[in-house]
Amino acid sequence: MRQKLDFLKTRKYSKKKQYLISVLLIILTAVLCFFSVEFIGYRAVALILLLVVSVNAILFDILPVMLCALLSALIWNFFFIPPIFNWQIATPEDGLMFLMYFVIASINAVLTFKIREVERKERDEEEKGKAIQLYNTLLNSLSHELRTPISTIIGAVDTIKDDQTKLSADNRDALHSEIEIAAFRLNRQVENLLSMSRLEAGFIQPRADWCDVNELVFSAIQDNQDNANHHKIEFAPDESLPLFKLDSGLVEQILYNLIHNALQHTPQNTEIKIEVSYSDKNCIIQVLDNGEGFPENEIDLVFDKFYRLNHTGAGGTGLGLSIVKGFTKAMSGNVQLVNRQEGGAKFIIEIPCEFSQQINLENE
Template identity: 75%
Template sequence: MLITRNFSKKNQYLISVLLIVLTAVLCYFSVGFIGYRAVALILLLVVSVNAILFDIFPVILSALLSALIWNFFFIKPTFTLHIGTAEDALVFMMYFVIATINAVLTYKIREVERKERDEVERAKAIKLYNTLLNSLSHELRTPISTIIGAIDTIKDNQNKLSERNRLELYSEIEIASLRLNRQVENLLNMSRLEAGFIQPKKDWCDFNELVFTAIKNSSDETKNHQIKFTPLENLPLFKLDGGLVEQILQNLIHNAIQYTPEYSIINIEVTHSEKNCIIHFSDNGNGFPENEMDFVFDKFYRLNRTSTGGTGLGLSIVKGYTEAMYGTVQLENLPQVGAKFTIEIPSEFSQSTILENE
């Protein structure tokens, strides 16, 4: 409906008239079987369809045209606007009134429904906006305050700070800057995903190296967590977007660190099937509440039972990047403890490995 109402006025008039004319032609060849009064009902149905699809004036035109066509071609004497009996004249007048009222009321009902949908969408947008502001107020303000506080301490106590204290403050500035940079990158990445700007750039990648790089880039966060990854020596090269894969891994690692207790163990395994590269990412934390598992990939969604910060973008970016490479991501709770993500991405394999397997 929204698509047809985006048509130009000229096209709306043309299509609505053509629908009436085509229906009248079909009815003309079958009027002997269905009767001319049944034709009136069919034409009324087409007017209703036009009211659903188009603006009010093309609909009024189709109602008027359908009445004239019904009179000229179907009410005796045919091929004239003269009506032979008072009964047929009354039926014609009723048809014209009903067709017009039907067209107007159907259009108005659709307008009310459209406005209700707009209100719902507006409410969702406001809720999303408020959620974003609430998230950013903590996630951006905290590292900024840390940076400003550390810099002020260094400036005000240049001659009093020991080298050790100075290095600790520099470390705080670095960690806060990385945290701030990650949040800004996530917001930019989500904007690119929603705008459809993410286009995978495939190249041959060493997946073991991608995992090690993601772990290294997350090393500042993993001091109280253990990441286990055993590289497979015979793992082939994969032709995919290494940058997107690295972002997927880093967001999974960050999410696991944020939502699992200290000293939890994070396991990463990489395998492949005949057509897909497969990543198994699991932890031994508390898992996900069953009633929230359908929402964890939604933008800005954060688990209700946690007080941990975060913008709720990490897992939505994981899903967005995976789907940008035509892959799939699945989440499940493990039987004992923890959760497991399984990501499958279609990929070509290096020729040397294919030959070895053959």
């Protein structure tokens, strides 16, 4: 029920719009009841109007609902309680019914509003708890992911600057290499945090242009080459592929994160394979490995922010795959993770786009 209320979002409408919709609902119901009152009776009309007031109480704020309760009572009196088309009530029984109707409608509106307020407070508390948990998870992850490269850089620089330490050219080059690797690692984590911030703020606006996905794959592989010493990355470019009209920056980041995730979380000597194809409407990218795969009960969670698989070693903030999902959705695409029957995992990215053949056909 709570999810449905969130989905409707009618309480975020302007006051003017809430008043207008709620009044129209009452009037429309009254018109329908007026033409069927001979069959259902004017007492049944009261129950129907009460039902509409209840629906309004679920959808809107308290003031529009109270207006509906008052309006429905007046409509019931004027158009349905004999004698009709005037404000008189012929019998004490009908007068009591009218009074009870107004009281019940008002109580119903207030109670429904109070229930929704309690639900809102519970939901806010739940979201606050989740935010604190995510914040703690982020701090725990960053305490390692950012501190380690920073410590490496500081230690290497201190060693180089130490006048009492006599360094050979090889040792100096090794320290420079450590600084470079640590700086790239630090930059990658900062880029992931910035990407996630852009996604949450809704600042990701894809800019589609014609691109060669084969080149994007090669670029993503090259960027991951320093971490691929103990893995084999296989990609056979298909020269017959058309050009795709995509945001090349987002697609390259998706590829980079998928390859990096496979390198980081599969055993040594694992083979990682990238395949690119297309259907009538989609560019399809698949990243496969022959590692250990994912626990079935965690497959639906791996794209959540800061989520890390149970029993995984240190490393990673849990942002890479959530960025993959966010960038893919930003381009109206879909990402899927499945375990392969022969062992390992397969990520499938499908992004709707135009193909270069379509341009050629139009020109012809």
